[in-house]
Amino acid sequence: MDFTAQLNDHQRAAVMHVEGPLVIFAGAGSGKTRTLTRRIAYLMTEHGVPAWRILAVTFTNKAAREMRERIETLVGPTAQRLWMGTFHSMCARMLRMHGSRIGIDPHFVIFDSDDSTRLIKEVVAQSGLDSQRYKPSSFLHQISDAKNKLQTYQAQLEAAQTPLEKYAAQFYKQYQERLRASRALDFDDLLVESVRLLETDQETRDYWSDRFLHVLIDEFQDANLAQFRWAQLLASRHRNICVVGDDDQSIYAWRGADVQQILNFTTAYPDATVIRLEQNYRSTSTILDAAHGVIKRNTGRSPKKLWTEDGAGESLVLHGAATAHEEAFWVADQIAQLQRLDRVSYSDIAILCRVNAQSRVFEEIFMRLRIPLRLVGTQRFYDRREIKDLTSYLRVLYNPHDNVALSRIINVPARGIGATTVDRLTGHAAQTGRSMWEVLSAIEEEKPFSPAVHKKLVPLLALLRELQEAAQLTDRVDELLQLIIRKTGYINFLLNEKDGKGEDRVRNVDELTLAASEFEPQALIDEDGEIAAAPDELDYLGQFLETVTLDDERQQAVNNGQAVTLMTLHGAKGLEFPMVFLVGMEQGLLPHARAVWNSEASNNDLEEERRLCYVGLTRAMKRIFLSYAAQRTLHGRTEITQPSQFLKEIPNDLIERSGMARFLDSPRQALVNDTLEKFNGSSRPNNATETKHAPVDADVPPTYEMGDRLRHPKFGEGLVVKMSPHGGNSEWVEIAFLQPGIGTKKLAVHYAPLEKVG
DNA sequence: ATGCACGTACTTTTT
C-alpha cells in the first residue's frame, strides 16, 4: 500500500519527512490525523521502524485509541505495539517501571482533581488562613501552574516576596509533603516527576531516548512546558521529534498550555522543517471566510489562511432572540425545519455553547418539542460520589497509606467516626511522621484514643484487614468490589439516603462492577516487543485504578443514535458536524465576562475567547447558525446583554439576519440598547416571567416590533421583548416595563390600552 | 455526630 497516495503536496512532505525535527501547522479540517497516521505507517513500513520504537502522545485517550485504530487499518496488528497514549498514561507507565530510582513507590496512587482539592483544603485549613478570603482552589491553581512550568516549591519559597506568595509557596510545600505521605502523585506530578527522572537519572534517560527513534506529539498547541521538556528528553538521542498543532485552536492556556511553544518551535530546533497544512477539506468557503474574519484579529499568531476547493455554500444565519428561552425555541424551530424540509439527520447537527449552564434551557425546550438531544461531556463517570467511594476502598487496599482515600471511606457508610476523630487521627499521624493507616493499625497496642472512639475504630480496622487479606487471594477486581459492597452494606446505605438518587447510584455501582469484571490488564511489553510479564504477575488492581483515574470516559446521556448533540466549545474541538449552531453569541458569554474584564489589562484572555469562537465556527461543514439573546438569566440573575463583539468581525455579506439581529448596528438597535440599559440599571424587577410560548418569527412583523417602546396608562413605559407567534396579527406582546417593581407583562394587543412612544 | 437552614458563589476542564 502506498501511504503517500491521495495526499496533497504538503501532507505528503510531512509523511515523507524522516530525519530531524518537524513542526506541522495543521489548520482546522486540513487532514491532520490522516497525515499523522500515514506518517507513522510510512515510518514503519518504508523505513522499517519497529512499532515499539515509536512514541506518539495525545491529550485524550479517545484520540490515542482512534489514532491507533486508524494505523491498524493501515499496517495491521503490529500497531498494537506502538507506544501511544496520553502524556499522563505514558508517564505513569514509565514511573511504575523506573520511578523507584528517584524514590517513587511503584505502588503510587494517582490523585485526581477531587483528591487534590481535598488535600489543599486540609493544608489551608491547618494554616488558619480564612478559607473564605483565600480560596484553596486558587492555591491549587497556583501549584498547578508552577508544576506546569517545572517550578519547585523550593524555588517558590526563595522567590516569594509578598506574604501571600509566601503562603502560596508554603502551601505548595505542605501539599507535596502530604502527597508524598500518601505515596501519591497528582496529575501534574506525573509529568514533573517523569521529567525529574529523565533529567537526574542518566541510565533511565539513555534507556528511553535510545529506544524511541521517533517522538510525535499531537495538539502541540495545548502542551505545557513540562510536557514539551519531557518529549524533548525522550527525543534527545535521535532528535526525531515531530509536533503537530494549530496555534489558532489553542484554547487551554488557562490550564498551562503555552502556544508560544509551537510558534517558537524553530527556536528550540533551528534545523526543524516547517510544514503548513492550509487546504481545508471540511467546510464551505463561506464558513472559512467567516472564521478567518474573526481569527485574523488576533495578534501574535502564525499567519495563515485556510482555503478550500469547495464552493461558497449557504450564508451564515444570525438570529437575535429576546431571551434565552426564545433563542432555544428558534434553534429548535430551525432544526425541525432542517429535518423536515432538507432531510437533515439530527445526528448531523450540533449546538455549541460556551458554558454548561446554557444547556438547561435547551434540554427543557427540546424535551417539550420532542427533539432528541444528546448532552455530551457533562458528568464524568468516575467523579460520581458512589464510584469515588468504592474506588477509594480499592485504593486503600492497593496502597493503605493513601490518606485521602482512607479519610473518604473512614465514615462511609456512617460508622460514628466524625470529623473530630479524623482530625485527631491525621494530626497524630503527622506528628509521628506516619500515615493514617499506620496509626490506625497500631491502635490496639498504643491505645491513643478514648475508649469510646477506640471502640468505633476497631471494627473498621478489622474490616480493612479482612479486605486486605481477600485482596491478597484474588486478582479479580470485581470480586473485591462485591466483597466491599457486601461487607459494608453499601447498597443499603445508598438506598437509605433520602436524596432520592439511591436507585441511580445503585445502577452506577452495577456499572462499575461490570466494568471491573470486563477489565483486562495490559500485558507489559519490553523493548523486543516480547511479553515481559505473565498474566498472573500483572498488577490487576493497580492497572484498574490507573484506568479509572486516567481514562475516565465521559458519560453520554442517552445515546439514542439519532440525536442533536449539545456540548461546550471546548468539548467540540477536533469534531465536525454538517450543521452547527453557535449559541449565546453575547458579550459576557463569548467572549466570557471574565475575559472581557481582564482584557483591559491584557489581551490574552480575549484572544483565547476569539480562538474559542474560531474553533466553533470551523467545526461546521455546510452551515452555521449563530444566535444571541438580548436578555439572559445567568447565576439566577436576569441581565441585559450585548451581541458578541466577534459578530462584527465576521464579514457582513456572509450573514443573513433574523429576529432582532436585523436591527443590529442600526439606530433601532441603539434605541433598544439604550432603553434596556436604563431598564436594567434603574431596577431589578422580577422580569423573568417565563411562560409557554412559540418562537418569534419576526419576518411578518405585526403592529408592534421587537424593541418598540410602548406606554401603558397604569404601568408606564416599556419595551417589547417578546411577541406571540405571527400568522396574521400578533395576539399578545410581552413588555418589559421600565418602572421598578413591575417587570414584564404579557398583554393582549387588541385589548390593552397601549400606545407607541416616539 | 448528625441534620437542617441559610448564605454564597459560580468558565472552560483533554489528564
Added chain:
DNA sequence: GTACGTGCAT
C-alpha cells in the same frame, strides 16, 4: 438555579 460550606440545634 444549584451546589456547597458554615453555623446552629438536636
